[in-house]
Amino acid sequence: MPDPNRVVADAEALLQRVSPEGRRLAQRERQRRNRARMKALGRxxxxxVLIMLAAIAVGWVIPIGQFGFLIALIAILxxxxxIFAMSHEPTETVQSLAASDITMLPQKTEAWLQRQRAAxxxxxxRLxxxxxxxxxxxxLQLASLDPREPAAAEVRKLLSIELPELIEGYARVPLNLRQDASNGPAPDKQLVEALNVVDSELARMSADLASGDLNKLATQGRYLQLKYKDEGGV
Structure with missing residues (x-):
C-alpha cells in the first residue's frame, strides 16, 4: 500500500513545479543558459574568423598546403x-558564496539554493x-551598495552563512528522523519555520534598501539563532 505521506509529498512537489514561482525560476534558468550559449557561440x-584570417595571412607569405589547412581546422575545433567548456557556470559551494562579491552574492546564493531544492x-x-x-x-538593489557598508555585512551574513548553515544542518538529519516529532517539532517543520524567517528577513532587507535606510538594515537584523542537533532535528 502506498505511503500516504509520500503520496502527499509527491502531489505537493508536482504543484510546486507548476506554481508561478517555480515556472518563473525555471524560465530564468533557461534564459541564463541560453544567454551563456549565445555568448559562447559568438566567441x-x-x-x-580570426584563425581563418591568420591562415590566409600566412598563406600569402608561405604556402600552407593541405597540412596547414589541417592545422587551421584543428585550431578551430x-x-x-x-570556449564552450569555459562557458559552463561553475558549481556554487558554501565556500564560493563566502568569497563572492556582494553584488553577485544573491545570484550565486539562488543558484546554490536551487541545487539543494530536490532534497x-x-x-x-515552495519557500x-x-x-x-x-x-x-x-x-538589483545591491548593485550600487558599497560593500564596506555595515548593511552589506548584514546581507552577506544571511546569504552566505545563516541560510547555508540551515540547509546543510537539515541535510545532516537522517531521513527516517526528519518527520519525527517525538522530541519536539519535527525537523521538516523546523526547516519550514526557519525558511519563513529567511523569507521575512529578505523582504525586510529589500524594503530597507528601497527606502535607503541602510542604518536600519544594519542594526535591526533578526538572526536565525538555529542550533543543529546531531540526531533528530535541526
Whole structure:
C-alpha cells in the first residue's frame, strides 16, 4: 500500500513545479543558459574568423598546403571546445558564496539554493522558490551598495552563512528522523519555520534598501539563532 505521506509529498512537489514561482525560476534558468550559449557561440565564431584570417595571412607569405589547412581546422575545433567548456557556470559551494562579491552574492546564493531544492520537503521547496525570487530583486538593489557598508555585512551574513548553515544542518538529519516529532517539532517543520524567517528577513532587507535606510538594515537584523542537533532535528 502506498505511503500516504509520500503520496502527499509527491502531489505537493508536482504543484510546486507548476506554481508561478517555480515556472518563473525555471524560465530564468533557461534564459541564463541560453544567454551563456549565445555568448559562447559568438566567441566561437569570432575565434573561427580570426584563425581563418591568420591562415590566409600566412598563406600569402608561405604556402600552407593541405597540412596547414589541417592545422587551421584543428585550431578551430580546439577553440570551439575550449570556449564552450569555459562557458559552463561553475558549481556554487558554501565556500564560493563566502568569497563572492556582494553584488553577485544573491545570484550565486539562488543558484546554490536551487541545487539543494530536490532534497527539501515540498513546503520548504515552495519557500525556496519564493526566496529565489526575492534574491532576484535584491541583486538589483545591491548593485550600487558599497560593500564596506555595515548593511552589506548584514546581507552577506544571511546569504552566505545563516541560510547555508540551515540547509546543510537539515541535510545532516537522517531521513527516517526528519518527520519525527517525538522530541519536539519535527525537523521538516523546523526547516519550514526557519525558511519563513529567511523569507521575512529578505523582504525586510529589500524594503530597507528601497527606502535607503541602510542604518536600519544594519542594526535591526533578526538572526536565525538555529542550533543543529546531531540526531533528530535541526
Amino acid at each position: 566561437a565564431f569570432g575565434a573561427t 580546439a577553440a570551439w571546445v575550449v 527539501l520537503p515540498a513546503p520548504a521547496q 525556496a522558490d519564493g526566496i529565489g525570487l526575492k534574491l532576484e530583486a535584491l541583486a
